[in-house]
Amino acid sequence: DAGITQSPRHKVTETGTPVTLRCHQTENHRYMYWYRQDPGHGLRLIHYSYGVKDTDKGEVSDGYSVSRSKTEDFLLTLESATSSQTSVYFCAISESLGAGVETQYFGPGTRLLVL
Amino acid sequence: TQLLEQSPQFLSIQEGENLTVYCNSSSVFSSLQWYRQEPGEGPVLLVTVVTGGEVKKLKRLTFQFGDARKDSSLHITAAQPGDTGLYLCAGGKWSNTGKLIFGQGTTLQVKP
Numbered sequence A: 001d002a003g004i005t006q007s008p009r010h011k012v013t014e015t016g017t018p019v020t021l022r023c024h025q026t027e028n029h030r031y032m033y034w035y036r037q038d039p040g041h042g043l044r045l046i047h048y049s050y051g052v053k054d055t056d057k058g059e060v061s062d063g064y065s066v067s068r069s070k071t072e073d074f075l076l077t078l079e080s081a082t083s084s085q086t087s088v089y090f091c092a093i094s095e096s097l098g099a100g101v102e103t104q105y106f107g108p109g110t111r112l113l114v115l
Numbered sequence B: 001t002q003l004l005e006q007s008p009q010f011l012s013i014q015e016g017e018n019l020t021v022y023c024n025s026s027s028v029f030s031s032l033q034w035y036r037q038e039p040g041e042g043p044v045l046l047v048t049v050v051t052g053g054e055v056k057k058l059k060r061l062t063f064q065f066g067d068a069r070k071d072s073s074l075h076i077t078a079a080q081p082g083d084t085g086l087y088l089c090a091g092g093k094w095s096n097t098g099k100l101i102f103g104q105g106t107t108l109q110v111k112p
Helices: none
Strands: A004-007 A010-013 A019-025 A032-038 A042-051 A054-057 A064-070 A073-078 A087-098 A101-106 A110-114 B005-007 B010-014 B019-024 B031-037 B044-049 B055-058 B061-065 B071-076 B085-092 B100-102 B106-111
Touching (some): A010 A019, A019 A087, A019 A110, A032 A064, A032 A073, A042 A064, A042 A073, A054 A064, A073 A087, A101 B031, A101 B044, A101 B085, B005 B085, B010 B019, B019 B085, B019 B106, B031 B071, B044 B055, B044 B061, B071 B085
Parallel strands (some): A010 A110
Antiparallel strands (some): A004 A019, A019 A073, A032 A042, A032 A087, A042 A054, A087 A101, A087 A110, B005 B019, B019 B071, B031 B085, B055 B061, B061 B071, B085 B100, B085 B106
16 A cells, blocks of 8 residues: 545536546655546556656646645646546556666546536 | 557456466566556556566466566466456656556456
């Protein structure tokens, strides 16, 4: 258990509304990630963070923004939700195994439905 | 684009059978991780292999990292219904970002 929680766990919203998902970790990990998981596409990286206020884009970042004002919290915002953003969102942290090898641990996920 | 291809994508077997899932790439990885995911939950790390040719065993599950660090396999002996789930492989690169490249996953159903 890497001490990762996500909130909310389920969310239903309407097209055009802003949505913020929260990821909270308790073990002071430097790297945090947001993924979306959709049938046929596997896990796709949206954004990641390598420290407080340090973030970068992943492969599917359009329509999403992130913020990290504290080590323990990584927020994902959909500025204006669209139906194509209906998905399951996972947060992850990375833990070093040494020698440049990292492994990731995942939160329980947030199921988002955009109507 | 670096890809990890998993095969098969779907597998439905009877309890007690053996199976192997493959994860292949043309890229070299610093590590290869395997996850299992059950419906409504996040992926759970099963194992990380970091040395070419490495073999790790976790009860009835055997994981192997290819000698060239481009491929991996997961073998399950005497599968049980509790093994049912989505199996994901993910490759790491030598970098300071910790990013992983994920395969598409293998959905395994073990029937009692």
